[in-house]
Amino acid sequence: MSSGANKIIEPGTHFLMGNEACALGAVVAGCKFFAFYPITPANEIAEYMSVLLPKVKGIYIQMEDEISSIASVIGASWAGRKAMTATSGPGFTLMQENIGYAVATETPCVIVDVQRCGPSTGTPPLPMQGDVYQAKYGSHSEYPIIALAPSSVKEMFTLTIESFNLAEKYRTPVILLSDALVGHLMETFEIPDLSQIEIVERKKPDKETSDAKYFLDEDVAPMPVFGCGYKAHVTGSTHDEKGLRNVEDPVYVDKVVRALHRKIEKHKENIVKVETKFLDDAEIALLTYGSVARTAIHVVNQARKTGIKVGIIRLITLWPFPDVQVQSAARKTGRIVVMENNLGQVVNKVSEVAAKYADVKFLPPRIIGSLHEPEYVINFLKEVY
Amino acid sequence: MKKVRIHINEDLCKGCGICISLCPNKVFAKSEEISSKGVFLPVIIHGDKCIACRICEEHCPDLAIFIEAQDVEK
Amino acid sequence: MDQKHVHPLLVKYARIGAYKQPHCPGCGNGIVAQCMLRAIDELKLDMDKIVFASGIGCSSWIPSPLFNADVLHTTHGRSLAFATGVKLSNPELRVVVFTGDGDSAAIGGNHLIQAARKNIEILTVLVNNRIYGMTGGQVAPTTPHGVKTKTTPYGNLEYPFDLCKLVEAAGASYVARWTTFHTRQLVSSMKKGLLKKGFSFIEVISQCPVQYGTFVGIRDPAEMLHIFRKISVPFEKAKNMSREELEGKIVIGEFVDIERTGLAEAYQRLLEMMNL
Ligand SMILES: Cc1ncc(C[n+]2csc(CCOP(=O)(O)OP(=O)(O)O)c2C)c(N)n1
Numbered sequence: 188m189s190s191g192a193n194k195i196i197e198p199g200t201h202f203l204m205g206n207e208a209c210a211l212g213a214v215v216a217g218c219k220f221f222a223f224y225p226i227t228p229a230n231e232i233a234e235y236m237s238v239l240l241p242k243v244k245g246i247y248i249q250m251e252d253e254i255s256s257i258a259s260v261i262g263a264s265w266a267g268r269k270a271m272t273a274t275s276g277p278g279f280t281l282m283q284e285n286i287g288y289a290v291a292t293e294t295p296c297v298i299v300d301v302q303r304c305g306p307s308t309g310t311p312p313l314p315m316q317g318d319v320y321q322a323k324y325g326s327h328s329e330y331p332i333i334a335l336a337p338s339s340v341k342e343m344f345t346l347t348i349e350s351f352n353l354a355e356k357y358r359t360p361v362i363l364l365s366d367a368l369v370g371h372l373m374e375t376f377e378i379p380d381l382s383q384i385e386i387v388e389r390k391k392p393d394k395e396t397s398d399a400k401y402f403l404d405e406d407v408a409p410m411p412v413f414g415c416g417y418k419a420h421v422t423g424s425t426h427d428e429k430g431l432r433n434v435e436d437p438v439y440v441d442k443v444v445r446a447l448h449r450k451i452e453k454h455k456e457n458i459v460k461v462e463t464k465f466l467d468d469a470e471i472a473l474l475t476y477g478s479v480a481r482t483a484i485h486v487v488n489q490a491r492k493t494g495i496k497v498g499i500i501r502l503i504t505l506w507p508f509p510d511v512q513v514q515s516a517a518r519k520t521g522r523i524v525v526m527e528n529n530l531g532q533v534v535n536k537v538s539e540v541a542a543k544y545a546d547v548k549f550l551p552p553r554i555i556g557s558l559h560e561p562e563y564v565i566n567f568l569k570e571v572y
Numbered sequence: 573m574k575k576v577r578i579h580i581n582e583d584l585c586k587g588c589g590i591c592i593s594l595c596p597n598k599v600f601a602k603s604e605e606i607s608s609k610g611v612f613l614p615v616i617i618h619g620d621k622c623i624a625c626r627i628c629e630e631h632c633p634d635l636a637i638f639i640e641a642q643d644v645e646k
Numbered sequence: 647m648d649q650k651h652v653h654p655l656l657v658k659y660a661r662i663g664a665y666k667q668p669h670c671p672g673c674g675n676g677i678v679a680q681c682m683l684r685a686i687d688e689l690k691l692d693m694d695k696i697v698f699a700s701g702i703g704c705s706s707w708i709p710s711p712l713f714n715a716d717v718l719h720t721t722h723g724r725s726l727a728f729a730t731g732v733k734l735s736n737p738e739l740r741v742v743v744f745t746g747d748g749d750s751a752a753i754g755g756n757h758l759i760q761a762a763r764k765n766i767e768i769l770t771v772l773v774n775n776r777i778y779g780m781t782g783g784q785v786a787p788t789t790p791h792g793v794k795t796k797t798t799p800y801g802n803l804e805y806p807f808d809l810c811k812l813v814e815a816a817g818a819s820y821v822a823r824w825t826t827f828h829t830r831q832l833v834s835s836m837k838k839g840l841l842k843k844g845f846s847f848i849e850v851i852s853q854c855p856v857q858y859g860t861f862v863g864i865r866d867p868a869e870m871l872h873i874f875r876k877i878s879v880p881f882e883k884a885k886n887m888s889r890e891e892l893e894g895k896i897v898i899g900e901f902v903d904i905e906r907t908g909l910a911e912a913y914q915r916l917l918e919m920m921n922l
Pocket residue numbers: 702703704705706722745746747748749750773775777778779780781786
């Protein structure tokens with residue numbers, strides 16, 4: 188299905204809100220189904236999608252809750268459409284069971300979580316990076332996931348496209364872990380000529396054969412989408428390569444858990460992205476992601492002027508965790524300061540992989556849900572220095 | 573007149589007894605011996621009484637029984 | 647496998663290697679499965695253009711893995727939401743949902759009434775065995791008042807849903823109820839539902855000889871079918887009966903059969919208008 192995006196999206200400079208850029212990115216990526224349940228601070232994605240999608244023969248539907256939103260997205264994906272949903276913390280929690288289902292059934296789809304503040308209802312319009320672990324461990328048992336963290340309006344556009352590409356390539360749900368700050372931020376950004384943007388389409392089986400394998404291939408099996416005569420059998424129960432249920436033989440549980448895991452782990456090198464700056468001569472690395480990275484970049488520039496040799500490593504991919512890249516930054520600098528807008532999530536993972544190479548320190552904002560003030564960070568760096 | 577053939581699939585039948593009980597002409601009885609699959613299969617005791625109403629077939633939860641019926645000249 | 651005596655419906659429509667029903671001996675789910683295959687056969691529908699979705703429960707194993715077609719066996723209670731995504735995405739596919747009373751009257755209750763309200767073109771077959779079969783016989787929102795189950799050892803204090811009334815009020819285009827005794831009526835309703843251009847709902851009161859049967863003291867599936875026949879009252883007749891007279895009865899028949907544009911078709915019209 189052609190995206191049709193060139194009919195409605197002009198290349199050039201755009202001045203938009205992060206959430207709107209996300210909607211544009213989805214359309215460019217070829218998204219043809221979007222399901223939603225209203226929630227702050229994700230609403231603008233849905234509002235824009237409801238305008239855009241029918242113009243490119245896409246479907247927008249408001250479902251009765253987030254459980255059914257992700258469910259209909261998975262159904263749409265099996266019916267052959269690129270599909271997405273968006274939400275914030277409370278809705279993300281409701282989606283968890285079906286996200287696990289999407290992982291187990293190897294269903295490509297994109298879930299945008301525009302994170303907000305606090306447990307439970309919390310403070311909806313304030314940003315927080317509280318769902319990093321939920322993105323990886325929110326559904327039951329054990330499974331791999333891909334999660335990306337955009338830092339700017341531009342990345343709400345580009346990483347939404349990237350999310351779709353990864354989802355289609357690896358037949359997996361991908362989580363775009365944004366937050367209220369990036370979602371509601373307004374910035375200018377460039378949309379290139381759409382023909383320059385790489386768009387990935389899922390592999391489909393050549394034809395129906397009796398020995399066809401549609402699941403559990405660590406190099407990603409072709410997806411037998413519905414209505415083409417593949418007679419696909421899709422189940423969240425433990426299954427074999429044909430998708431047929433086998434809940435008697437424990438060997439199959441082992442197979443499913445490992446094959447799903449390896450499918451992502453084996454291709455980690457091609458999935459994981461980080462951005463580094465000034466690391467070559469740095470004696471401290473600031474490690475950040477998402478909205479907090481904006482302050483970090485500003486701080487690095489300031490601190491360098493005062494003679495603190497600080498560099499930056501910004502995680503674009505949060506899951507699978509960029510351990511190789513983090514270890515390399517740790518080796519180079521010997522000191523890592525992890526900045527995030529929570530009481531310490533990514534920092535645990537950083538300590539786990541890098542503590543033997545570097546001294547790992549954690550710096551939350553003074554007030555959770557607010558920005559790190561540059562002076563506050565610089566003072567902390569001076570202490571560490 | 574109908575020529576009737578009753579097919580019972582011994583691999584699929586679980587011996588629930590629905591066919592035996594629902595048949596209006598009591599064509600079947602429960603086997604007295606247990607099969608190699610551990611099931612008391614229905615046995616045809618009055619095959620000639622079958623009128624091919626298919627009540628047994630339609631109520632078989634295991635699609636283990638079906639009737640072939642052909643009209644034949646008297 | 648005994649090849650000589652394989653039912654023609656299995657030969658035509660069953661997945662190879664999946665002929666053996668996964669249910670307990672005498673379970674009504676297999677009867678419902680057979681009725682659906684018969685309805686499809688009588689209508690001469692192409693199985694490659696039907697998607698069967700189901701939730702979690704014994705009844706949700708009706709199409710999975712038996713039906714040799716695209717099958718989406720989903721999470722508990724959510725099959726209608728998954729199916730909504732399928733139908734909207736490819737309206738040329740017929741979508742049939744198999745679900746249970748726990749699946750769609752308890753955990754998935756909201757999806758059921760919302761799907762009916764949306765009038766999405768899905769045929770839903772809800773197998774009501776008045777119990778949670780798969781998990782071992784716990785009380786369901788359809789268990790009659792007073793009945794003892796695994797989790798109502800002193801009798802059920804609650805009252806059961808009338809699911810057909812619920813779905814009718816929510817806006818479905820077709821609503822019917824039969825029992826596993828009424829196979830011919832069920833096939834005929836399924837045929838209507840398969841052709842309907844709106845939300846169709848068929849409730850099948852079914853025997854669970856193993857769980858429900860144990861609690862009510864009737865373990866013989868055939869006896870349960872005889873009882874279904876005896877206590878069923880046609881809708882037309884039930885209209886003139888009092889609440890007391892209807893106590894313990896099953897009202898069967900077609901309750902709703904109307905024409906109203908379904909959601910997938912409405913959406914296609916919108917897309918055509920916008921992309922002229
Ligand atoms: C979220 C969730 N909660 C609970 C379960 C456990 N569970 C499996 S089947 C079932 C009940 C099914 O009852 P019903 O829909 O009536 O199907 P039946 O087995 O009676 O046909 C439950 C509660 C589950 N699988 N998922």
